[in-house]
Amino acid sequence: MSSTPSCYDSLCTKNREITLLANTYNVLDWDQETYMPSGGITYRAKQLAWLSGKIHELRTSESFRDALEGAEEENSDATQAANTREFRHHYERATKLPQSLVEKDSEVTSLAKAAWAEAREKSDFASFAPHLTQLLDIARKKSELWGYEDEPYDALLENYERGAKTTEVATVFEQVSDELTETAQAACDKHQSIPDNLLQGHYPISDQQILNREIAEDLGFDFSRGRIDTTTHPFCTNLGPDDHRLTTRYLEDDFTSSLFGVLHETGHGLYEQGLPSEQHGLPVGSAVSLSIHESQSRLWENHVGRSRAFWTKWLPRAQEIFPHLTSLNLDTFLTSINRAKKSYIRVEADESTYDLHIILRFGLEREMLNGELEVKDVPEAWNERFKKLMGITPPDDAHGCLQDIHWSMGGLGYFSTYTLGNFNAAQLYHHALQDKEIAHACAQADYSPLLGWLQNNIHSKGSALFPQQLMKEVTGEGTNAQFHLAHLKQRFLGA
Amino acid sequence: MSSTPSCYDSLCTKNREITLLANTYNVLDWDQETYMPSGGITYRAKQLAWLSGKIHELRTSESFRDALEGAEEENSDATQAANTREFRHHYERATKLPQSLVEKDSEVTSLAKAAWAEAREKSDFASFAPHLTQLLDIARKKSELWGYEDEPYDALLENYERGAKTTEVATVFEQVSDELTETAQAACDKHQSIPDNLLQGHYPISDQQILNREIAEDLGFDFSRGRIDTTTHPFCTNLGPDDHRLTTRYLEDDFTSSLFGVLHETGHGLYEQGLPSEQHGLPVGSAVSLSIHESQSRLWENHVGRSRAFWTKWLPRAQEIFPHLTSLNLDTFLTSINRAKKSYIRVEADESTYDLHIILRFGLEREMLNGELEVKDVPEAWNERFKKLMGITPPDDAHGCLQDIHWSMGGLGYFSTYTLGNFNAAQLYHHALQDKEIAHACAQADYSPLLGWLQNNIHSKGSALFPQQLMKEVTGEGTNAQFHLAHLKQRFLGA
Numbered sequence: 001m002s003s004t005p006s007c008y009d010s011l012c013t014k015n016r017e018i019t020l021l022a023n024t025y026n027v028l029d030w031d032q033e034t035y036m037p038s039g040g041i042t043y044r045a046k047q048l049a050w051l052s053g054k055i056h057e058l059r060t061s062e063s064f065r066d067a068l069e070g071a072e073e074e075n076s077d078a079t080q081a082a083n084t085r086e087f088r089h090h091y092e093r094a095t096k097l098p099q100s101l102v103e104k105d106s107e108v109t110s111l112a113k114a115a116w117a118e119a120r121e122k123s124d125f126a127s128f129a130p131h132l133t134q135l136l137d138i139a140r141k142k143s144e145l146w147g148y149e150d151e152p153y154d155a156l157l158e159n160y161e162r163g164a165k166t167t168e169v170a171t172v173f174e175q176v177s178d179e180l181t182e183t184a185q186a187a188c189d190k191h192q193s194i195p196d197n198l199l200q201g202h203y204p205i206s207d208q209q210i211l212n213r214e215i216a217e218d219l220g221f222d223f224s225r226g227r228i229d230t231t232t233h234p235f236c237t238n239l240g241p242d243d244h245r246l247t248t249r250y251l252e253d254d255f256t257s258s259l260f261g262v263l264h265e266t267g268h269g270l271y272e273q274g275l276p277s278e279q280h281g282l283p284v285g286s287a288v289s290l291s292i293h294e295s296q297s298r299l300w301e302n303h304v305g306r307s308r309a310f311w312t313k314w315l316p317r318a319q320e321i322f323p324h325l326t327s328l329n330l331d332t333f334l335t336s337i338n339r340a341k342k343s344y345i346r347v348e349a350d351e352s353t354y355d356l357h358i359i360l361r362f363g364l365e366r367e368m369l370n371g372e373l374e375v376k377d378v379p380e381a382w383n384e385r386f387k388k389l390m391g392i393t394p395p396d397d398a399h400g401c402l403q404d405i406h407w408s409m410g411g412l413g414y415f416s417t418y419t420l421g422n423f424n425a426a427q428l429y430h431h432a433l434q435d436k437e438i439a440h441a442c443a444q445a446d447y448s449p450l451l452g453w454l455q456n457n458i459h460s461k462g463s464a465l466f467p468q469q470l471m472k473e474v475t476g477e478g479t480n481a482q483f484h485l486a487h488l489k490q491r492f493l494g495a
Numbered sequence: 496m497s498s499t500p501s502c503y504d505s506l507c508t509k510n511r512e513i514t515l516l517a518n519t520y521n522v523l524d525w526d527q528e529t530y531m532p533s534g535g536i537t538y539r540a541k542q543l544a545w546l547s548g549k550i551h552e553l554r555t556s557e558s559f560r561d562a563l564e565g566a567e568e569e570n571s572d573a574t575q576a577a578n579t580r581e582f583r584h585h586y587e588r589a590t591k592l593p594q595s596l597v598e599k600d601s602e603v604t605s606l607a608k609a610a611w612a613e614a615r616e617k618s619d620f621a622s623f624a625p626h627l628t629q630l631l632d633i634a635r636k637k638s639e640l641w642g643y644e645d646e647p648y649d650a651l652l653e654n655y656e657r658g659a660k661t662t663e664v665a666t667v668f669e670q671v672s673d674e675l676t677e678t679a680q681a682a683c684d685k686h687q688s689i690p691d692n693l694l695q696g697h698y699p700i701s702d703q704q705i706l707n708r709e710i711a712e713d714l715g716f717d718f719s720r721g722r723i724d725t726t727t728h729p730f731c732t733n734l735g736p737d738d739h740r741l742t743t744r745y746l747e748d749d750f751t752s753s754l755f756g757v758l759h760e761t762g763h764g765l766y767e768q769g770l771p772s773e774q775h776g777l778p779v780g781s782a783v784s785l786s787i788h789e790s791q792s793r794l795w796e797n798h799v800g801r802s803r804a805f806w807t808k809w810l811p812r813a814q815e816i817f818p819h820l821t822s823l824n825l826d827t828f829l830t831s832i833n834r835a836k837k838s839y840i841r842v843e844a845d846e847s848t849y850d851l852h853i854i855l856r857f858g859l860e861r862e863m864l865n866g867e868l869e870v871k872d873v874p875e876a877w878n879e880r881f882k883k884l885m886g887i888t889p890p891d892d893a894h895g896c897l898q899d900i901h902w903s904m905g906g907l908g909y910f911s912t913y914t915l916g917n918f919n920a921a922q923l924y925h926h927a928l929q930d931k932e933i934a935h936a937c938a939q940a941d942y943s944p945l946l947g948w949l950q951n952n953i954h955s956k957g958s959a960l961f962p963q964q965l966m967k968e969v970t971g972e973g974t975n976a977q978f979h980l981a982h983l984k985q986r987f988l989g990a
Contacts, residue, residue: 017545024542027523031734035530039720040738047519047735050512225534240538243531 007070016281025051027239034229045110052106059094082464086283096145109410116408123398139412152369156413160290163466176481187340187352187492198336201324203255212262220451233405234261236268241280244272263305267297274459289467294421303429313445342390344399356389361415426483431475502565511776520546522734529724540605547601554589577959581778591640604905611903618893628870634907647864651908655785658961671976682835682847682987693831696819698750707757715946728900729756731763736775739767758800762792769954784962789916798924808940839894851884856910921978926970
């Protein structure tokens with residue numbers, strides 16, 4: 001036995017150092033979003049830029065390249081091959097970006113996030129526009145450097161969804177767009193007479209936190225390895241292999257807003273907590289793609305969290321915590337939380353209208369990246385298309401093009417994965433329920449067999465396969481929108 | 496004009512990078528103490544070790560040394576000379592420690608802090624003892640590497656108090672020890688009949704937070720550049736030039752515990768917020784020493800915060816927030832918060848007995864470092880000496896040798912600066928009040944002239960001078976314990 005570590009081992013050590021710095025970046029970023037005082041922003045941007053620069057330096061170092069080239073010549077098992085494949089992919093991506101661009105990206109993003117939060121509060125798109133222009137400029141530069149076959153969006157989408165193509169996504173979206181619009185329209189019409197205020201009341205934040213935590217814990221989220229904090233835009237982030245932070249926001253007059261937010265982030269958190277720990281710091285130990293990540297959050301939020309079985313168990317507990325709900329029966333409650341209604345804010349949209357929000361953003365982003373839509377024209381384009389899809393016009397940009405944090409984070413090419421995630425969620429849930437034991441347990445609101453199935457089939461696989469390969473392995477086919485359409489029709493139209 | 500930066504400029508750039516990493520370390524450390532889930536500890540230790548290692552690498556790099564040697568040859572003004580002097584000092588200290596020791600130190604400390612928190616909770620010294628042994632071992636190694644004239648404590652004290660000598664501190668402590676003990680004894684005897692429960696009641700934490708924040712803000716703490724969170728052991732830390740985090744802990748049956756904690760940390764925070772911002776990241780932009788830092792916290796906590804003028808203003812507000820206090824008059828309230836009483840916990844000790852706690856720790860630490868006291872014998876030695884000084888024996892180690900976080904942080908040589916800080920606080924406050932305008936404003940509970948005096952004389956000076964030089968410049972003499980003794984006698988014995 002040789003005592004010299006293989007090139008592959010040395011590559012793993014290098015990548016674990018990179019991951020350690022990325023997780024350190026996440027601590028600073030999490031703090032910026034949750035607790036940092038406003039004055040801290042300028043220096044924090046410098047700290048994040050330093051870390052991004054260092055990560056880029058390590059990722060693109062000659063010693064990384066040498067180890068990579070060596071590892072590619074070594075014999076390998078499937079895991080080793082998958083890690084090496086991803087090392088190569090990330091190395092190619094990283095070396096195509098000059099360090100100056102990476103550092104600028106981090107600094108622009110950090111400032112843009114703060115500017116977005118202020119612009120959104122004041123509904124002042126003009127103050128965010130110069131940041132968006134900078135962000136688009138960086139995104140375009142990146143896509144040119146990375147290269148693409150058809151259009152810039154391809155190069156960005158690849159960051160989130162290995163192997164996906166923009167035209168393929170566009171084709172699927174076009175195929176289902178009419179049926180989604182019709183379903184949403186029919187659902188909204190059907191639900192028009194449901195009153196707005198069935199759950200009206202005062203829900204103290206501290207009480208909401210009790211219920212949210214109990215439910216997240218019951219679903220399997222391990223609070224010794226995670227927590228829930230408060231932010232403007234909810235997210236789930238990893239500060240380490242045993243430290244997963246969820247965030248949410250609270251409305252004092254509607255406990256379901258934070259609750260479904262927490263269910264959603266819990267879905268992300270369960271995925272992260274279920275990744276193969278011995279592979280932490282390596283590609284195979286990471287989530288495979290955003291559409292798979294989102295499939296987990298949407299599965300728990302919608303397929304589980306909006307079901308009759310779930311609330312048969314949890315409504316009595318909610319009534320204990322919020323006594324004024326005692327008079328509400330289960331049917332009325334379910335009607336209220338599954339009410340289809342046209343609305344302006346994506347994260348508050350019901351399931352029937354949600355994907356229309358995504359289709360809107362996907363189109364606008366493509367055009368911005370292709371130079372077919374100028375930043376200054378975004379609010380008008382947003383409002384016009386929103387009116388076409390949803391039949392209503394946002395009253396201001398805070399309810400329109402300023403509502404989402406993603407662009408301010410440089411997250412262009414990201415939104416389409418939400419709807420792909422919805423498709424995957426329905427498809428995976430459908431397949432899990434083919435197991436009678438799982439179906440029986442879910443009907444009793446016992447979700448540990450379902451979690452076990454997801455852990456075995458999705459979480460523990462990490463990034464060993466490409467997302468579409470994983471879908472095929474687990475369900476026998478790639479992403480198929482029909483499961484989602486069937487789910488929506490059943491839930492909203494009783495079909 | 497040459498466009499090449501001077502060696503001094505290049506040295507400053509290098510040091511600002513080191514400071515950026517140190518502030519990043521502080522973010523991770525702050526998070527560990529406030530919000531991190533328990534499962535995160537192992538990975539967090541690795542992250543902190545990486546940062547410590549990188550800081551050490553940069554501090555001891557050849558390029559740092561070359562720039563330092565160059566800067567020492569350049570013409571310089573007073574600020575430049577002070578920075579260069581401190582660069583040399585820190586460089587010498589850093590290069591004497593091998594990187595392996597620095598990394599080990601960080602990892603041992605991170606684990607020891609978690610072990611201490613658990614040991615304290617369970618009052619289980621045995622579970623902390625192996626950590627303390629490791630910490631002492633590292634401290635002794637460091638002091639040997641740094642070198643000292645008389646004893647290991649010297650080398651450690653120099654970290655906190657530039658230019659101080661252990662034997663000099665010991666001599667001052669011996670000189671005042673009897674008078675302090677007598678004053679404490681007389682005060683405790685005099686106050687023996689004051690009932691324990693004058694402020695008894697329920698004080699919801701959220702209400703305590705309202706009062707604490709209002710007071711900290713009124714004293715001048717800028718919440719756009721800082722915040723207050725909750726920890727087991729309160730502290731103040733810097734995450735950047737405009738981001739100062741205070742922490743406190745709450746007792747639901749005694750609002751004064753968190754309030755005086757916040758006043759104390761506010762004193763630290765005001766000092767940090769008043770440092771010369773153009774010097775941030777350089778020695779002159781940093782606090783000069785712990786005894787000066789502690790003079791600021793104790794001045795605001797005790798000289799301001801326990802005074803009649805202060806509570807003439809704030810008791811009515813406290814009564815609004817906590818209505819059951821309405822029946823309490825000002826005299827009774829002052830009697831209660833300035834009550835001398837023998838107690839086990841240093842951070843809850845009144846002013847008359849506080850320094851006895853410090854004298855105890857100072858003696859034990861010296862002996863542990865000199866190898867005269869073994870770790871396993873610490874609880875017994877603590878309890879015996881505590882009984883001698885205070886006349887009472889701690890009921891368990893949580894109320895004895897496990898009560899403070901400092902050793903677990905590797906903070907050996909640190910405690911003596913608390914009592915030096917008390918001495919400096921009394922001396923500085925006495926001198927500030929020689930200004931009639933300041934004295935008049937303080938009598939009206941308007942502390943902005945006092946803060947202005949401290950900003951001009953202490954805060955804005957940073958580390959330009961050594962602490963004892965600074966004391967001489969501001970008060971005409973080095974640290975003089977007589978001001979503190981006079982203050983205690985006046986407050987507790989009406990002398």
